[in-house]
Amino acid sequence: MESIESNDKDEYKSGNSDNSQNGNNDSIIDESNDLFSDEKIRINSEEMNKNSEDWEEIVLEKIDNRVFESEFSPQCKIRNILQATPFDIFSEFFTDELLRSISYQTNLYFRQCKSKKDNIKKRSRMNGWIDIDNEDILAFIAILLISGINKRDNLLDHFSENIYLKSSISDIISRDRFQLIYRYLHLHDNTIQIKPTEKICYFVYYIANRWRESFSPGQKLAIDETMTDFQGRNELVQYMPNKPTRFGIKLWSVADSELGYMLNIDIYEGKKSSLTISDVVVNMVEDYKYNNNVIYMDSYFSSPTLFNKLLDMGINAIGMVNTNRKGLLKNIDNIEFDKHKSSFFQKEELLFLRWRDKRYINLISTIKTNEHGLDEYYDTELRRKELRSKPLLLIDYTYSMKGVDINNQLSSYYCFNNKVKRWWFAVFAKVLDISVVNSYLLYRHFGKKKIEHKNFRLNLIEELIKFSKFKKPSPCLNLKVTKFFPINDDNKQRNCKSCYSDNKKRTQTRFFCTICKEKFLGNMWMCRFCQYDHLLLHLNT
DSSP: OEEEETTTTOOOOOOSOTTOSSOOOOOOBOOOOGGGTTOEEEEOHHHHTTOOSSOBOOOOOOOOGGGGSOSSOOEEOSTTTTTOOHHHHHTTTSOHHHHHHHHHHHHHHHHHHHHTOSOOOTTOGGGGOOOOOHHHHHHHHHHHHHHHHSOOSSGGGGGOSSTTTOOGGGGTSOHHHHHHHHHHOOSSOGGGOOSGGGGTHHHHHHHHHHHHHTEEOOSEEEEEEEEEEOOSSOTTEEEOTTSSSOEEEEEEEEEETTTOOEEEEEEOOGGGOOOOHHHHHHHHTGGGTTSOOEEEEOTTTOOHHHHHHHHHTTOEEEEEOOTTSTTSOTTGGGOBOOTTOEEEEEETTEEEEEEESSSEEEEEESSOOOOEEEEEEEETTTTEEEEEEEEHHHHHHHHHTTHHHHHHHHHHHTOOOOOOSOHHHHHHHHHHHHHHHHHHHHHHHTSOOOOOHHHHHHHHHHHHHTTOOSOOOOSOOSHHHHTTSOBOTTOOOEEOHHHHHHHOOOOEESBBOHHHHHTTOSOOBOOTTTHHHHHHHHHHO
16 A cells, blocks of 8 residues: 655656556646645555556646635526516416417317217216316316425325315315316327327426526526326336335436526436437537536536536536446545545546545536535534535535426425326326426515415415306305205205306206295205305395
8 A cells, every 4th residue: 555645746657557558647636725735645556557548647737716606696587576466477487379279189088089089978067068278277287286385195086075074275266076077187189199298398398498488597506306206007106216206207407506496307218218328418508509518417417528518518517427427537435534634636628526424425527626614414423513624626626416306396395296197198187287396486576576475375275266267156055045955855956046047057966945946936956056146136035
């Protein structure tokens, strides 16, 4: 074993390496800071002799600390953001064009399903179908948001007659109408579908494009994975044991590091995908090339090949890296040194950092500096917060990698988490939650209105419900109303008088109007949705 003093900056020269091609010397250097004057790096000379991949000693140079300060801050592109309501911001993502497309595809899918059925029963819900429009889609979205706040194991529990299960959703839409829209909601025509992901990929592309058009991010961006909860049988389902959501559809995600605003997402198509990880990252940040952005990523994405591609696009990158990546030093895991110490290697435009904390951390960057700064940490032995010296690259990575995690955390609080049979509906609900979170971030930071996330969702729901055209039940189904509409003794169901006269719709009910019966006015049956209006009609006459 051989030791090297960091203050002397001695070079460790490799001899005749078996893997050497050009005879360049490898060097290991640590920072010339007084805090590290006593550091000794222990190197296995036999292993280091094998390292000759053109990595050279980094020159100790001072770097402008403004490299780690954003040159430009996030900006909102929505006009009149200060006067905008939650719905105004949300409608920038779910535009009229998108709502028309969803309603058209839903109506088309219903007709396609109905044409395949020869015998439809008289009492089938399909007979009560009415084509939906933009307002119906907005009301349906409001119901999904309500079910994220007022959770039920089964969606139909919202329509239960049990007072402990029933929710406000039953006051917005009837159970049959909701089940019809939920069953036939569709985003793409199946007759022209080539691959399974086309069911929702165009919807995802459109929404992600609207996110980017409404927001200009800061200099720092983070790329990571987002899991959508789904445990059904599908080739797209992934198992990730280290994620909070272990089973589900994996989405590639890019977000602003400062606000957590989601900028782009894409669906991982599994092993059948022809794209490499480098291709995925390049496609996700294509809109930000030559814009002097810095991309932060974890070891799943990072590689010297990818970082060189990003440099060609005018984008800097910092990320954790696995030591077995092609292009890195071989046997780098055998380099050992004391705790809270570091070593740096340089190859052309790339910098490799190896730092030891509780374990060894390996980081690769296109920003070259070996400067250190003070970082706060919690000392478990002393049970208090302490300051310690740490590479600036690592400090910046820690504080800038959280963009996607911020968005995922906010969307997980009130997400739609009911079990679904269709994988693409789980992705649809996830994209909806991300859109709401993006709207909330714009409303809070640029609208300059202090509001909690939950209250923002409630305000948005209240605005969405205004578009509901469904026939609502009576506003006060109490004894003052129900005493005029008792249940028939024979317990048989008849057609509601009001529903049939207004819409020629046959609604079965067991309630009858006592006033009509006393006045011998003929058909006296009245469903609970028409009771209040019918009673007002009697009172006015």
